[in-house]
Amino acid sequence: MPKPVQQPPFWYQFLLAIIVPLYRLRVWQRSRLQADYQAEVIERFQITKTVNNTRAIWIHAVSVGETNAAQPIIEHFLKQGQPVLVTNTTRTGQARAKALFAQNYPDLFEAVFLPVDTVGLMQQFLQRYQPRLFILIETELWPNALAQTYQANIPSILLNARLSERSAKGYGKFGRLTRPMLAQLSCIAAQDQATAQRFIALGADAKKVVVTGSVKFDIQPPDHLLEHAEQLKHDWQLQGRPILVAASTHDPEEAQILAQFSKVLAQFPQAILIVVPRHPERFERVAQLIQQQGYTLFQRSQQQEIQAETQVYLADSMGELWLWYALASMAFVGGSFSATGGHNPLEPVTLGVPVVMGEHIFNFQAIVEQLMQAGALTQVNNAEALMQMWLSWLQQPELAKQAGIAGLKVMQANQGALARQLGLVERLLVNEKGL
Numbered sequence: 001m002p003k004p005v006q007q008p009p010f011w012y013q014f015l016l017a018i019i020v021p022l023y024r025l026r027v028w029q030r031s032r033l034q035a036d037y038q039a040e041v042i043e044r045f046q047i048t049k050t051v052n053n054t055r056a057i058w059i060h061a062v063s064v065g066e067t068n069a070a071q072p073i074i075e076h077f078l079k080q081g082q083p084v085l086v087t088n089t090t091r092t093g094q095a096r097a098k099a100l101f102a103q104n105y106p107d108l109f110e111a112v113f114l115p116v117d118t119v120g121l122m123q124q125f126l127q128r129y130q131p132r133l134f135i136l137i138e139t140e141l142w143p144n145a146l147a148q149t150y151q152a153n154i155p156s157i158l159l160n161a162r163l164s165e166r167s168a169k170g171y172g173k174f175g176r177l178t179r180p181m182l183a184q185l186s187c188i189a190a191q192d193q194a195t196a197q198r199f200i201a202l203g204a205d206a207k208k209v210v211v212t213g214s215v216k217f218d219i220q221p222p223d224h225l226l227e228h229a230e231q232l233k234h235d236w237q238l239q240g241r242p243i244l245v246a247a248s249t250h251d252p253e254e255a256q257i258l259a260q261f262s263k264v265l266a267q268f269p270q271a272i273l274i275v276v277p278r279h280p281e282r283f284e285r286v287a288q289l290i291q292q293q294g295y296t297l298f299q300r301s302q303q304q305e306i307q308a309e310t311q312v313y314l315a316d317s318m319g320e321l322w323l324w325y326a327l328a329s330m331a332f333v334g335g336s337f338s339a340t341g342g343h344n345p346l347e348p349v350t351l352g353v354p355v356v357m358g359e360h361i362f363n364f365q366a367i368v369e370q371l372m373q374a375g376a377l378t379q380v381n382n383a384e385a386l387m388q389m390w391l392s393w394l395q396q397p398e399l400a401k402q403a404g405i406a407g408l409k410v411m412q413a414n415q416g417a418l419a420r421q422l423g424l425v426e427r428l429l430v431n432e433k434g435l
Helices: 010-031 035-045 064-079 091-101 119-129 143-151 165-172 175-184 193-201 223-235 253-260 262-267 280-292 321-327 362-374 383-395 397-413 417-433
Strands: 057-060 084-088 109-113 133-137 156-161 187-190 209-211 243-249 272-277 312-314 330-333 355-357 377-379
Touching: 010 035, 035 109, 057 064, 064 084, 064 091, 064 133, 064 156, 064 417, 084 091, 091 109, 119 143, 133 143, 133 417, 143 156, 143 175, 156 417, 165 175, 165 193, 187 193, 187 417, 193 209, 223 321, 243 253, 243 321, 253 262, 253 272, 253 280, 253 383, 262 383, 272 280, 272 321, 280 312, 330 383, 355 383, 362 377, 362 397, 377 397, 383 397
Parallel strands: 057 084, 057 133, 084 109, 133 156, 156 187, 187 209, 243 272, 243 330, 272 312, 330 355, 355 377
Antiparallel strands: none
16 A cells, blocks of 8 residues: 655745756757767656566666765675666766676666656656665655655665765755655665764654665776776786876866876876766867877777877776776876865775875765875875876885775775675565565
């Protein structure tokens, strides 16, 4: 029987009614120029796609970072033979999910865009897919999705939950929207005690909030991408060449780094800079920047290889960030010179790669501070200081090696959250079987 449920307030539904047509028009306009937007048009605004499996574990991961965090969770269920449905709200997130699992689990894995959060679309989505369980990763909560899931007796859990003080203040301004969402969650697995207290202060039942640590420390790169990286090292003759990866970059980080890279080349002419922009809509602009700085353009999207004369390589592909980290001698994690707040430094760290970030790291404040204390990560103010740090590591490779080892020790010391969070999920599944 459906449960009685407190629906989101009228003002939220009214706001959706105004915004959705404008958003649909924007995506439709983009789809006329970029084919990969067409899937988003179909999946965000109408539920017509053929379903691979009903009764799947439904995991919502907003973008790349959340998809990476969800990777071991997704893999756990796929290895058990359990169908998994992944929803994303960005194309980069969906591309990453497909790159990780679509090839190896074609019958069990499916990735689609999360429908827009209207009552009608969410009801249609649940009727079509009939998921066993709804898992949300980190923070993003959608009022109608949670209300309709709760009403349909589908348990829901927020895993690897993080909530900054700033975000908590934002949620707190909309109590009539926030409190019902938190009440409808079956469980919240918080990364740390501060996050747990913030959720409780917003109205979550303290009995449903559990501190488990961050599953990001349990992440492992896919074996097939590591094998691919080793093959590329051989095919592209990369042995002995310093490979510097500027990953998940935003405007104006690429321009700043490219302008300074000549300082590395002056001392290490065999060095290669691999630039991995965060968003695909900026690929063309970054290609122009590379040429404007006087470098010959080599592009992954054109299936071009790194050659003897390659100095800068544009990794304008989606879902291959692990591949570039696996090639890296050292890395810069982007979004940290801009005000974006930085991206996940644990991805290169888990491969033993020493990391540099800028000052804007509020998305991963606790993790960055922990890595810095261990000597695995260095913060710098600008691209000039980044080049100085990279040069220091290139001139003293033993220091770079020590930083990489320090990062691996941090990873090992903090592992275990995955097992704790999977235990919570399994309890929900056991209870679901008894309904």
